[in-house]
Amino acid sequence: MQLFYDPSLDNSVKQFTFSPEESKHIVKVLRKTEGDLLQITNGKGHLFEAEILLPDPKKCVAQIISRTKAIPKRYSLHMAVAPTKMNDRYEWLLEKATEIGVDEITPIICEHSERKTIKPERMERVIQSAMKQSLQTILPKLNPPISYNEFMEKEFLGLKFIAHCHNGEKMELKRRVIADMSLVILIGPEGDFSKEEVDLAKEKGFVPISLGNNRLRTETAAIVACSTVSMINS
Numbered sequence: 756m757q758l759f760y761d762p763s764l765d766n767s768v769k770q771f772t773f774s775p776e777e778s779k780h781i782v783k784v785l786r787k788t789e790g791d792l793l794q795i796t797n798g799k800g801h802l803f804e805a806e807i808l809l810p811d812p813k814k815c816v817a818q819i820i821s822r823t824k825a826i827p828k829r830y831s832l833h834m835a836v837a838p839t840k841m842n843d844r845y846e847w848l849l850e851k852a853t854e855i856g857v858d859e860i861t862p863i864i865c866e867h868s869e870r871k872t873i874k875p876e877r878m879e880r881v882i883q884s885a886m887k888q889s890l891q892t893i894l895p896k897l898n899p900p901i902s903y904n905e906f907m908e909k910e911f912l913g914l915k916f917i918a919h920c921h922n923g924e925k926m927e928l929k930r931r932v933i934a935d936m937s938l939v940i941l942i943g944p945e946g947d948f949s950k951e952e953v954d955l956a957k958e959k960g961f962v963p964i965s966l967g968n969n970r971l972r973t974e975t976a977a978i979v980a981c982s983t984v985s986m987i988n989s
Contacts, residue, residue: 756794757785758887760894764797771795771805771817778815781807793817798886798894800825825892829935831913832984833859835906836977837944838870845873846881848974853885853895855981861898863906867946873900903952907959913937917961918976919948925965928980932987940964940984942977 759777773781781787788810795803795817801824805817834857839845849860860882864871879897886894913936916928932938941948941956948956957963966979 756890758890759793759795760798760883760887761795762797762799762894764795764801764803766801766822768803769819770808771803771819773815773817775813779812781815782810782812787815792820796886796892798883798892800827800893802892828856828858828988830984830988831858831937832856832981833861833911833937833939834942834977834981835861835863835939836942837865837868837973838862838873838900839973840869840945842870842874844972844974846878848977849878849881849897850885851978852981853882853891854889855978855985856891857895857981858893859896859898861906862900863903863941864900865903865944866949866952868944869946870944871900875899903948904955907955911939913939915939915959915961916964917941917948917953917956918964918966918980919943919953920970921947921950921953923963925963928964928966928983929987931962931964932984934988938984940977940980942973942980945973 764771787807789807791807793805793807795805801822803819804821805819807815807817809816834852836848862873875897882895882897914933916931941961966976971979
């Protein structure tokens with residue numbers, strides 16, 4: 756199944772015109788024609804089935820013939836991850852986390868962060884593409900970059916964890932995750948969180964956790980965390 760995305764779709768729409776880019780892809784690449792069916796999501800849990808009325812490569816028109824809504828998950832996962840030195844590694848993280856089932860992502864700028872800026876438009880496209888590829892109907896929320904200290908001032912419901920490499924008491928994430936509960940997980944930059952950042956997180960109620968015995972890259976650690984939460988909730 757080929758899934759398309761348009762955030763403007765809602766239950767009031769009866770006919771829909773695809774963007775020129777999507778129209779060209781549908782007609783020229785996928786070779787779709789009049790009467791063929793397409794699946795579209797608005798990224799808010801709705802799945803629309805549409806029948807092509809006008810297979811125009813510049814403005815493909817389709818008629819909505821059915822609507823369904825996904826059953827909400829019983830938990831939510833918010834990953835706060837420091838940007839990696841190489842952009843492509845962070846984009847890989849966004850892609851894979853979306854495929855696994857992350858709900859919200861916040862780039863956090865830490866004391867040891869080598870990269871302090873990101874390209875939100877490009878990263879949003881990566882998330883949208885991963886959502887469509889994995890046939891999901893809910894688009895993860897990508898928040899603007901924020902400093903670590905600012906992030907710590909926010910209020911969060913559910914479980915709160917920080918993964919770091921400093922010495923001290925830590926329990927494996929898989930032994931701390933509780934099914935059907937919302938959670939926030941902090942993953943630091945290549946140079947790890949500073950001791951002061953770890954101490955601040957503890958003061959704010961974040962529990963130190965381990966992701967295993969091996970030292971992991973930032974993006975790998977984030978994916979291990981996402982996978983662990985997904986498996987506990989499957």
